[in-house]
Amino acid sequence: xxxxxxxAAEAVTVRRPEAADFDAVVVGAGPAGSxxxxxxxxxxxxxxxxxxxxxxxxxxxxxxxxxxxILDELIPDWYERMPVQRWITRRQxxxxxGDRSLTVDxxxxxxxxxxxxxxxxxxxxxxxxxxxxxxxxxxxxxxxTVATALLxxxxxxVVGVRTDRPDGDLTARVVxxxxxxxxxxxxxxxxxxxxxxxxxxxxxxxxxxLPRETIEERFGVTGTDGVDIEILxxxxxxxGGGFLYTNRDTVSVGLVLGLPGLAKAGLRxxxxxxxxxxxPSVRPLVRGAEVVEYSAHLIPEGGYRSMPRLGGxxxxxxxxxxxxxxxxxxxxxxxxxxxxxxxxxxxAAANGLRSGGPAVLGEYxxxxxxxxxxxxxxxxxxxxxxxxxxxxxxxxxxxxxxxxEGMFTVDNPRPKPGLRRLLRRAARHNGVRMRELARDALTxxxxxx
Amino acid sequence: xxxxxxxxxxxxxxxxxxxxxxxxxxxxxGEVGTDPRGAGPGExxxxxxxxxxxxxxxxxxxxxxxxxxxPPAEEMLRDALACGADxxxxxxxxxxxxxxxxxxxxxxxxxxxxxxxxxxxxxLLLTGDHSADRGTGAxxxxxxxxxxxxxxxxxVELSLVDGRLAGLRRLDRGRRxxxxxxxxxxxxxxxAGVRLRRAGLPGTLRAREAVIPAIPAIPxxxxxxxxxxxxxxxxxxxxxxxxxxxxxxxxDPRLRLLRLTGAHEEREPPRVVVTEDPAEAADELLxxxxxxxxxx
Amino acid sequence: xxxxxxxxxxxxxxxxxxxxxxxxAHIVVDTDVCRSCTTKACVHACPAKLFVPTDDGGILFxxxxxxxCGTCYLVCDGGNAISWSYPDGGQGVVFRHG
Ligand SMILES: Cc1cc2nc3c(=O)[nH]c(=O)nc-3n(C[C@H](O)[C@H](O)[C@H](O)COP(=O)(O)OP(=O)(O)OC[C@H]3O[C@@H](n4cnc5c(N)ncnc54)[C@H](O)[C@@H]3O)c2cc1C
Ligand code: SF4
Ligand code: SF4
Numbered sequence: 154x155x156x157x158x159x160x161a162a163e164a165v166t167v168r169r170p171e172a173a174d175f176d177a178v179v180v181g182a183g184p185a186g187s188x189x190x191x192x193x194x195x196x197x198x199x200x201x202x203x204x205x206x207x208x209x210x211x212x213x214x215x216x217x218x219x220x221x222x223i224l225d226e227l228i229p230d231w232y233e234r235m236p237v238q239r240w241i242t243r244r245q246x247x248x249x250x251g252d253r254s255l256t257v258d259x260x261x262x263x264x265x266x267x268x269x270x271x272x273x274x275x276x277x278x279x280x281x282x283x284x285x286x287x288x289x290x291x292x293x294x295x296x297x298t299v300a301t302a303l304l305x306x307x308x309x310x311v312v313g314v315r316t317d318r319p320d321g322d323l324t325a326r327v328v329x330x331x332x333x334x335x336x337x338x339x340x341x342x343x344x345x346x347x348x349x350x351x352x353x354x355x356x357x358x359x360x361x362x363l364p365r366e367t368i369e370e371r372f373g374v375t376g377t378d379g380v381d382i383e384i385l386x387x388x389x390x391x392x393g394g395g396f397l398y399t400n401r402d403t404v405s406v407g408l409v410l411g412l413p414g415l416a417k418a419g420l421r422x423x424x425x426x427x428x429x430x431x432x433p434s435v436r437p438l439v440r441g442a443e444v445v446e447y448s449a450h451l452i453p454e455g456g457y458r459s460m461p462r463l464g465g466x467x468x469x470x471x472x473x474x475x476x477x478x479x480x481x482x483x484x485x486x487x488x489x490x491x492x493x494x495x496x497x498x499x500x501a502a503a504n505g506l507r508s509g510g511p512a513v514l515g516e517y518x519x520x521x522x523x524x525x526x527x528x529x530x531x532x533x534x535x536x537x538x539x540x541x542x543x544x545x546x547x548x549x550x551x552x553x554x555x556x557x558e559g560m561f562t563v564d565n566p567r568p569k570p571g572l573r574r575l576l577r578r579a580a581r582h583n584g585v586r587m588r589e590l591a592r593d594a595l596t597x598x599x600x601x602x
Numbered sequence: 603x604x605x606x607x608x609x610x611x612x613x614x615x616x617x618x619x620x621x622x623x624x625x626x627x628x629x630x631x632g633e634v635g636t637d638p639r640g641a642g643p644g645e646x647x648x649x650x651x652x653x654x655x656x657x658x659x660x661x662x663x664x665x666x667x668x669x670x671x672x673p674p675a676e677e678m679l680r681d682a683l684a685c686g687a688d689x690x691x692x693x694x695x696x697x698x699x700x701x702x703x704x705x706x707x708x709x710x711x712x713x714x715x716x717x718x719x720x721x722x723x724x725x726l727l728l729t730g731d732h733s734a735d736r737g738t739g740a741x742x743x744x745x746x747x748x749x750x751x752x753x754x755x756x757x758v759e760l761s762l763v764d765g766r767l768a769g770l771r772r773l774d775r776g777r778r779x780x781x782x783x784x785x786x787x788x789x790x791x792x793x794a795g796v797r798l799r800r801a802g803l804p805g806t807l808r809a810r811e812a813v814i815p816a817i818p819a820i821p822x823x824x825x826x827x828x829x830x831x832x833x834x835x836x837x838x839x840x841x842x843x844x845x846x847x848x849x850x851x852x853x854d855p856r857l858r859l860l861r862l863t864g865a866h867e868e869r870e871p872p873r874v875v876v877t878e879d880p881a882e883a884a885d886e887l888l889x890x891x892x893x894x895x896x897x898x
Numbered sequence: 899x900x901x902x903x904x905x906x907x908x909x910x911x912x913x914x915x916x917x918x919x920x921x922x923a924h925i926v927v928d929t930d931v932c933r934s935c936t937t938k939a940c941v942h943a944c945p946a947k948l949f950v951p952t953d954d955g956g957i958l959f960x961x962x963x964x965x966x967c968g969t970c971y972l973v974c975d976g977g978n979a980i981s982w983s984y985p986d987g988g989q990g991v992v993f994r995h996g
Contacts, residue, residue: 299984
């Protein structure tokens with residue numbers, strides 16, 4: 154399998170081509186790749202956008218919400234043209250412990266108006282739409298084509314990619330690998346640290362059909378408004394979390410499961426999902442719905458600390474291939490980071506091509522550091538560890554639910570207990586030491602605050 | 603019998619049907635939902651294209667791919683170009699009549715006229731045996747009628763033998779029929795024997811940039827009603843006629859009634875035989891069959 | 899875990915997904931290596947349930963309904979038991995509601 158795209162494939166050494174086929178080759182027509190290709194094509198460079206699926210988005214799975222603010226920079230009136238299922242006007246974080254739950258529920262009708270905040274959309278539609286913009290700007294989309302290996306000169310300069318088509322070598326002056334979480338191209342260049350499994354989670358998702366009116370009734374929204382629910386707990390003990398999003402005629406419910414924990418637990422992903430769907434707080438929302446698709450995809454969850462080097466020698470990485478996905482508790486964002494990093498990679502590459510020099514990596518890093526992409530990741534570098542820690546996963550949901558239960562249970566004729574006493578009792582009951590609690594609160598505050 | 607190579611400007615046309623094989627039917631409204639992104643040629647059509655490319659290559663003929671479909675079908679034609687088709691043509695679907703592409707005769711008429719007008723008279727026209735969205739397979743026959751040429755439908759093999767077209771067709775009971783096919787002809791092929799080649803990268807890049815010619819469908823005048831699908835005026839659930847049974851004989855009405863219900867009839871209750879020993883189980887089965895007269 | 903009434907059968911779940919099955923396998927599992935594997939992590943982790951333990955301690959693998967996610971090669975204990983690659987371009991899973 155060494156000549157196919159996989160962990161065993163190796164870069165191919167070639168002679169430096171006299172003339173490159175394209176100024177740039179972008180691998181992967183996900184949000185990162187299409188943003189990069191769009192930026193390059195707009196700057197007047199010839200770009201090939203190589204995608205292994207029959208159409209952009211056909212291989213991609215996510216939970217369901219695109220936070221599109223960064224699109225302001227790429228496609229000014231994006232919110233009028235993007236294929237949207239529902240605009241998120243209500244966000245919830247749900248803590249599950251046993252059959253109890255505590256939900257934080259926020260609603261803002263501002264998010265249901267221009268310039269909007271986030272929207273649910275299917276990847277088949279969103280990725281195709283974005284790649285359409287890159288095509289319209291002049292990029293050549295090459296679908297149904299797998300980039301199997303990097304083409305490298307003897308001195309290590311990346312000069313293109315090999316594809317799985319006959320006569321499939323494609324040469325370029327710069328290669329941007331937006332090939333997603335498995336990023337075999339990034340691995341061929343030796344950019345990734347080992348131990349990927351420890352920083353990777355498996356996402357499984359069911360798309361469930363429900364009549365539109367039922368969705369609106371159950372989730373308390375109307376028209377094009379929708380709901381985004383992040384779930385902590387409810388993963389049958391496997392470190393991870395869950396999500397539930399509304400589309401027009403379907404809801405997406407899914408789980409994010411840490412690979413090491415899943416491998417150890419001996420539970421199957423769809424069984425854990427079935428269990429989540431049975432939780433008294435979730436079941437009324439999805440009851441009676443019909444599965445229209447079941448899907449799975451990996452997520453790079455390590456954040457800043459597990460990021461690879463971002464490129465070098467004519468190669469740049471963007472999006473999930475550079476682990477730029479923020480999956481920590483109340484956040485599950487990756488598309489916006491992919492869009493941002495892809496756009497900056499395209500911009501840096503375009504500037505490099507114009508000045509004729511290969512020194513694009515430095516500029517790429519600078520652009521990322523100035524923007525939300527690396528700023529957010531740096532700030533939240535401890536969040537993935539915290540969110541996936543044993544305490545947050547197993548003990549805190551219990552603690553919080555105990556606390557709420559203590560406060561809301563009417564226990565007459567005994568007088569109501571004070572909050573401090575409740576906290577101490579709940580902490581003891583869930584095996585949390587006050588010192589740990591204070592330390593985690595501090596890490597949380599530093600990250601999330 | 604003429605050879606394909608003998609024709610003045612030999613032309614092989616492959617008519618491709620653009621369909622979404624995973625269309626969803628709404629259980630309540632019966633509305634069919636299709637996704638243009640998931641649509642494309644069926645496997646039989648892909649085999650037809652491969653046959654067309656091979657035969658055109660061997661005889662020096664032009665190979666053209668044609669479809670009667672809306673604009674998103676361009677991607678399918680790009681793939682055909684990438685695989686080596688010399689020309690492509692998209693005939694637009696008349697927007698006012700969505701039934702048109704589903705009516706084999708009208709499809710054939712629109713295709714035949716457009717092919718004649720834009721590409722010339724084909725020496726060989728190839729299609730899949732029937733379209734992926736549960737077609738009847740009648741379109742190729744209508745095409746042959748429109749073009750006034752021979753037809754060989756449902757072929758499992760199609761090849762050139764000494765410059766002549768030879769086909770193989772399935773018959774009942776596993777028999778085969780060998781056909782010597784004169785030109786011009788319409789052939790439809792089953793998804794068997796060949797697989798569409800994988801397009802090379804240079805061809806793919808060229809095809810991605812190519813302009814896909816499209817012509818409007820030739821509207822069918824309403825007088826030509828041969829193409830109209832039959833209209834359904836009323837629909838009722840299936841209610842088979844009641845079956846007549848002879849009334850039981852006898853004087854006592856109570857006994858007659860009992861006999862009707864079968865209450866006092868003697869019958870052997872079903873048994874569940876559980877045994878570890880396969881031989882014993884086999885004996886049991888054989889004994890039962892013998893008992894019932896199925897075995898001597 | 900209890901299998902509850904109401905959840906659909908695994909085959910029905912998979913039948914909702916569009917797979918364009920390629921003629922050749924993109925993932926090959928060396929069942930000889932699996933025989934000495936103690937965790938059999940793939941059996942539970944693969945979301946498409948494609949790794950089936952056989953009674954001689956090996957693994958029976960079918961590539962047709964694969965999500966191409968990469969979970970199996972990441973959790974696999976047996977080092978080189980799995981030869982993993984993407985299917986040829988255009989083949990394999992096609993998500994419509996990803
Ligand atoms: C279950 C789940 C839920 C999520 N929920 C959210 C959410 O709600 N909101 C959010 O913002 N993010 C979410 N994410 C994260 C988000 O999906 C990713 O961060 C984002 O898709 C990354 O974009 P990308 O362009 O870097 O990579 P991808 O979207 O993975 O795109 C990579 C592309 O490259 C192609 N490709 C890969 N290798 C090759 C090759 N060798 N040759 C050719 N083409 C190749 C692939 O087919 C694909 O199209 C979620 C992820 C998962 C798995
Ligand atoms: S984990 Fe790897 S070695 Fe173990 S059974 Fe699965 S495939 Fe085989
Ligand atoms: S890639 Fe994913 S779906 Fe395919 S066999 Fe491996 S774990 Fe299963």
